[in-house]
Amino acid sequence: MTPARPTVLLTGSTGVIGASLLPALAVHHDVTALVHRRRPEGATTCLQADLTVDGLGLDTGRRRELAAGIDAVVHCGGLTDFAPRDHAAFDTVNAEGTRRILELADDARVPVVLLSSASAAFEVTGDDLAARSMRAYGRSKRRAEELATHCGQPVAVVRTALLFAALRAATPPRHQFPHALFTVMLRARPGGLPVRPDHWTDILPMETLVDYVTALTGALIDGDTTAPGLHWVTAGPARLTAADLERACIEFLDEAGRPARGPLLADPTTPQPRTRGMARVAQLGFLPPDQPDMPSHLSRLLPSQVTRADVLRALAHNVRRCAPWAP
Template sequence: MNRSRPTVLLTGSTGVIGSALLPSLAARYEVLALVHRRRPEGVACVEGDLTMDGLGLSESEWSELAGRIDSIVHCGALTDFSAPDLRAFADINVEGTRRILQLAQDADVPVVLLSSASAVMDVTEDDLAARNLRAYGRSKRRAEELAIDSGLPVAMVRTALIFAERTAVAPPVRQFPHTLFDILLRGRTGGLPVQPDHWCDIVPMETLVAYLTALTEVQLRGDAALTSGVHWVTAGPARLTAADVADACTKVLTAAGRPPKEPLLSPPAVARTRSHGLARLAQLGFQPPERAPLPCDLVRLLPAQLNRDAVLEALEHNVRLCADAFPRG
């Protein structure tokens, strides 16, 4: 390590996950944020671009950066499922990872790579929303393959969907769970077409932050070889069902004096060939009950797995956040 407080390069520091992770890392390490357009407050930044060769840095800037860092936490990625050009997923999520791995190679440092459970989820439908979700998952899977082929000490974190922290006062923008809650709370005509026993896996942000922080600490202690490979940060058996989500939304709406006028869920319609907006994306986030729960590795680095009570508490808090965000009529 270079100093008494090692330096961690964080990408995606202004994104939903990166901005939540930044304070936890900054409390322990010197954090250097790789930024493109927006800058986080309170940490040093270096301007770079995941879509450009050499991250858009000169040779001297690249060498200086490589000599300055002790670890990389790579959270930078494209997660916009409304992206009009599917090639953008590869440009940022794949080629951006390739460039980060090259920097790690030159710096001789370990990497925490934020991946996604979508890397191994099958989406076979062919409407626009499904194609976006499939392109995203394919880009994450390819990024993992690059990490494996690099021979570097890389910990690949396959995270499930993410709740806002239970201390949050507003929902994050453009995240799947909150899109789902918004649709249900606004009373989509006919209900969301998902069976009650279909499931989705969502974990509280603070759980993911705690795991990523612990993983970075283990790597910086020199145990990177022990943590290399795949890490699943999920609710596992504590996954939620569509019925759980609908019940939480009904409870919050009723408490606010706006009980639903009709069921929030409806039988799925025959598959369509065209995208039907955010409702279709929300529908794709659920899995049939016969599909096994996602693996869960939380106890590798944290005291315990998530239990159902904790996930339901996070669900109710996040539903309230979305309900409170509605304009009052």
């Protein structure tokens, strides 16, 4: 008799991370996708619910049935908009939504993988719209992590860096920071990005995150006592500089017969019109060279740490797919 496969409850299954994670989890698990509007392909079961409503919007019987039929929760659902109309929405979805998922996990007595963000560890300064938005996002993720410490079940918190789109993704997520930034840079406006070449950002291949979260989910289901706790899933020492991004964009522009008319980066101290939009978000997303690498715990569950060559390959692939002149 074939043993039953564990069932994983996945939130955010149609989001940037969830859409890549679902098929990976489905290899060894049945996946129940908690959905709000769109329904993903590949899930064993889809259940409509709402992170912003107590009880997830489920009646007592359906909630009890859901809790009885799962072996773990992977919580990817959240709000990542650059500038929502109401910054309180970050707390409503990312923090209070997490509280409701943790309550379900307590009822079901199952472990949780909580997808957080490296933003939870940093406090962005500034009073412009971009800074306020990023600060509200980071605080909502930090509060979600704090709520996880009060859960009665094992919780593994995954702080991930920025992410490249998966190599097999149908289209790049243009609303996500790296890909919106590449699209802006490929417009090839000289000096359009006021960031120093040696400032850096941490962007991880999506496949690496998916492999890690899949392994972590299996470890929690198997009762691995070392699995709960904080996991930094980042590029670490394989971080990229602004010069790396500029070089990849210029090389692709040359290849495409649309050479840049000059450097794409500009000295941020040079007087210029007010920096706003993606240029301002980019300034906030890069760190100075004396800032230490982000921690990286990939070797806890994967054979090796991601290399700079891995990250550069993902960069070149993603830049090619963000050409603003493409259909």
